[in-house]
Amino acid sequence: MAPNNRQRKTGKSSRSITNVEKRKDSHYALMISQFMYISLCMVLAGAITISHRTFLATLFENDRHFSHLSTLERELAFRTEMGFYFSYFKTIISAESVYDGLFQVMNDNITEYPSTINTLKRFNLYPELIVGWAYRIYISTSDFLGHRTKICWTVNRGEGLSPVQSCEGLGEPAYFYVEAAFLLNGLMLGIFFLFGTFLSKSIFGGLITVACFMFNHGEATRVMWTPPLRESFGYPFFVLHMFVVSYILRNKITSYLFALLIGGIQICFMLSWQFAQFALLTQTLAVTAVYLLQYISIETFKVFLKGQTVGLLSSFVLLFGNEMLLTSFFASTLLAAWVLVVGNPFFTRFKNQLAIFFWQSGTFVIGTLVLKLFIGKMLILEDDAHIGEILKSKFTSFKNFHTMLYTCAKEFDFIEQETIWKLLQTLVLPSAVFAFVAVAFHLLRNEIQFFKESKGTSSESTTQTKHSVVQKEKEDAELVYHSLQLLAFTAMALLIMRLKLFWTPHLCLYTSLLASKHIFPFGSKEKHYALLAVLVACMAWTGVDNLQVQLGRVGEFSNIPMEELVEWIKAKTPQDAVFAGAMPTMATVKLCTLRPIVNHPHYEDAGLRERTKLVYSIYSRKPLSQVKANLDKLGVQYIIIEDMWCSYKAKTGCSLPEIWDLEDKQYQGSQAACHRIKKNPESYFQLVFKNNIYHVFQLLSS
Secondary structure, three states: OHHHHHHHHHHHHHHHHHHHHHHHHHHHHHHHHHHHHHHHHHHHHHHHHHHHHHHHHHHHHHHHOHHHOOHHHHHHHOOHHHHHHHHHHHHHHHOOOHHHHHHHHHOEOOOOOOOOEOHHHHHOOHHHHHHHHHHHHHHHHHHHHOOOOOEEEEEOOOOOOOOEEEEEOOOOHHHHHHHHHHHHHHHHHHHHHHHHHHHHOOHHHHHHHHHHHHHOHHHHOOOOOOOOOHHHHHHHHHHHHHHHHHHHHHHOOOOOHHHHHHHHHHHHHHHHOOOHHHHHHHHHHHHHHHHHOOOOOHHHHHHHHHHHHHHHHHHHHHOOOOHHHHHOHHHHHHHHHHHHHHOHHHHOOOOOHHHHHHHHHHHHHHHHHHHHHHHHHHHOOOOOHHHHHHHHHHHOOOOOHHHHHHHOOHHHOOOOHHHHHHHHHOOHHHHHHHHHHHHHHHHHHHHHHHHHHHHHHHHHHHHHOOOOOOOOOOOOHHHHHHHHHHHHHHHHHHHOHHHHHHHHHHHHHHHHHHHOOOOOOOOOHHHHHHHHHHHHHHHHHHHHHHHHHHHOOOOOOOOHHHHHHHHHHHHHOOOOOOEEOOHHHHHHHHHHHOOOEOOOOOOOOHHHHHHHHHHHHHHOOOOHHHHHHHHHHOOOOEEEEEHHHHHOOOOOOOOHHHHHOOOOHHHOOOOOHHHHHHHOOOOOEEEEEEOOOEEEEEEOOO
16 A cells, blocks of 8 residues: 555645646746736837827927027027026026036026026926036037037028028027927826826726827827926926826835835926926825725825925925925925824724714814914915915906906916817717716725625724724725826816816826726626727817817917017117016017016016016006106116007906006006007106017116
8 A cells, every 4th residue: 555655645746846837837927928018018108208209399390490490589489488497598508617507597686687586496497407407418428429419501581581590400409408398298198108007907098098198189288389388397297296106005005215206206396397386285185085085004195295295395405495385285285194194093092984084184174274374474475375366366256466467368267168178079078077987986886895894894893902993995096096186187177277287188097997997897808998999989080180280280480570679679788788578578588688677477476476566567557657666666777568468458357457457446547658658758768669569668867
């Protein structure tokens, strides 16, 4: 019998070895499969990045014929805030050294004459600083290697205009600058593809995200028309930030290395865009709700909070103590969230989960409001007061000079019906709503199941401890987060049209969930993907037309009146001549002439708002003597008046004289000062230049 026993043991051992080998083979096959999947995703993301960057550059070139403009014309093409930001890039690359350029932007006495300001602190100019340094390195390296950086030729403009020299290539500053914006936003769409793939756990989800974005391109981004704006440099970092947060929530990460990752990306976002604090506020609210609903543990929540805290404090330091960051609702909300963490032992003493939820929620809301009021009173800062006033004006009859300047602009009005209609036509809005409803049912079903299971767990935990509640983490934390984030972006877009640039891309991202078998576990994969293909084909019916409209937008930039004005200023006024006028025009004057200005388009600062109000008294009905006194307070020597600002109105009550009537009721019925000054400047002003758009008056000594 012994030999037989040995044979049976040997046979069992052989089968065991075979099973181990099979498991190893299966493990290696899985690793290879995952590697191939990740490689495919990265290749597709790279292709999407390059394609989107090329598409943006093509649209920009088609719109302005940028390649055939002179240096001056390219600068004139950057109107309003665009020219304002580009002027600092020009300062960085024109300085004798990097450190000299840094000193100039940190000690700027041209932008708000006669004050000297640190523009890095005030205007989120780190993109210009970094791109400017990159340009200097590129030029010096190319010179060393003997590499040709640009090609120049003469362009005959016709119509009696003098020929101009035009240069094309990365050696041309404007080209290098816009290329940085287009490359970053090309990368953004590549990240969106990976984001959609991650969220839906399917490459088809990533492809649907990209398709929706492209079919609604004009509603999802404006970087192709306005590359220098802050959103062009800031928003791509926010997309990456949301991606990392989603990964942390899904995988219940507790490693503090991810806190540093969140903080690092957040720093890039906050240094690039002053609006970052508001976007991050919505994120903090959403993730806090995820925690309160017990979808993540306190340890995972702390990773998120530490990352955001590192990002906020580091940005505060790198922006040289920008007080708006500390007085923002974002900072108050973050502090209130930390109160929840510190007070966790107190809250968990309650046995009832519903009681815990209401205690924590009440503490969070009240804490946020109290901290906001307390910090605001402590620092006595009113830079963000206009945000509350704008929201107040949306729901009440409240109006003042500053809110009217905002709300009369199309970008700050309620969302247009046309935008909603376009999103309906491309089916992205119905698709996102359908996905949202499906996710809501999925989460509700899981909540009911969790409640049933927790009943038994709760009774068992009572026998273990008298004063504690065992918390179980639920799945799908990232779905709850994105659902809440989408609701926040929807509210923002409905109130302020400009903020649809957050909403539309997130609709596209949320639509990727239609490809998720986790949310739609019905039927075979083949049928599921066939339905998705039909959906994308229906989207393309209108989406392709939208793309063709954008590609068909062909023009050539020309602004002869502004060119005449700039050339006159450079030729006929001293280098230290001080100018005032409409905010968009002042950005161009600073960029093209380097003359000191007293106001500019960056309207977020309380002091700048009051400066602009004094300058804009030229468009009120005040007596000329009072207008002159207001300009003298600022040290203005030349005032530029544009007819359109005197009479143009986007809607009833929105011309500047009508806006001034809100405060100057005693002067209602009088002719606007801008009209009177052209007819009879009296002894206060002297006309020194005019064309069919601009009138320049020199202020006479009293």
